[in-house]
Amino acid sequence: MTNLKVGGVPEHFNYPWYLTLKNKEFTQKNINLRWKDYHGGTGQMCKALRNGEVDIAIVLTEGIIKDISDGNPSKIVQTFVQSPLVWGIHVAAKSTFKKIEDLEKATIAISRFGSGSHLMAIVNAYNQGWNIDKLKFKVVGNLEGGIEALTNGDADYFMWEHFTTKPLVDNGTFRRVDDCPTPWPCFVIAVRNEVLENNFSEVKQVLEIINNKTNGFKDIENIDTILADRYQQQLKDIKDWLKITHWNTGKPITKNLITRIQNKMIRFNVIKEKKNSGNFVKNMYI
Structure with missing residues (x-):
């Protein structure tokens, strides 16, 4: 076998x-x-x-x-x-960030460099016309790390698959600011x-x-x-x-x-x- x-x-x-x-x-x-x-x-x-x-x-x-x-x-x-995969762009429920434009200089939680959450944050920044070279990242390991980072204020927003994170939006852990589908x-x-x-x-x-x-x-x-x-x-x-x-x-x-x-x-x-x-x-x- x-x-x-x-x-x-x-x-x-x-x-x-x-x-x-x-x-x-x-x-x-x-x-x-x-x-x-x-x-x-x-x-x-x-x-x-x-x-x-x-x-x-x-x-x-x-x-x-x-x-x-x-x-x-x-x-x-x-x-x-x-x-395509639909990536939700999430902030903490009580965050002062209200719309996508507010996030240009914010710190992004990512699972690790080279991950989807890292690369799609770059794609989203490009779509918004932001300076990609000035993006700030916080490595958090996984979804649980993203929850902790946003809740504690160690990072400002976190991108993860829309439907996987929907229960966290429903229960008030996250607030979804927007979505970003993959262009492939x-x-x-x-x-x-x-x-x-x-x-x-x-x-x-x-x-x-x-x-x-x-x-x-x-x-x-x-x-x-x-x-x-x-x-x-x-x-x-x-x-x-x-x-x-x-x-x-x-x-x-x-x-x-x-x-x-x-x-x-x-x-x-x-x-x-x-x-x-x-x-x-x-x-x-x-």
Whole structure:
């Protein structure tokens, strides 16, 4: 049996992985797949890919492109969630900041440098016409760290996925000032190069299983109620999230898409130079 370790954020996007593991679908193909939650998000998973802690990771597109550009020995094998991710821009409930324009010189809580919360803060600043070089960051580790930093006044605003943070808005921990959607498909599946070289067919099998699950995911009976209960969300919010979320079901990621994303990331000053887009991608369907 082939042992593979996969990591992802413990959020509703990854519930299809939970179902395939619960149903022992990988075991039936002689693959011992083990899941690990990464509360610190993409920055933490990029580090885990680098040090071999995980073999496969479901990561934010912008984060892994930056990290592969910086030398992460991994490849993107496909898009996982095709639709953009909606990032909520949050302040503490009692904050004096009222609108997006107020945040230009504020301190930004980020999970870690190179994470989605870091890179999307730069994208948001670019969209607002702010000076990116003057942004101030406070590293907080994860969502819990963001809550603590905003509550204590160690940082002024924090960007995290809109629906994951909605309960914190509902209970008065955060106040959402605005939203900022990603200008690209949000989640991709990345695999360490060593694993692709040694276990190509097994990785391909894993992708076929998860793509089959996401293909019919929205048609699962009472899936909205199941997700609302599991992730402590309002049913209406889950219904809204399901409407705007679209999984990729097996189409390979193209070098052209990587090139377009790199062009935007250079414009946002997230990466310094464009690399050969073929260095980022492994086509599993040749």
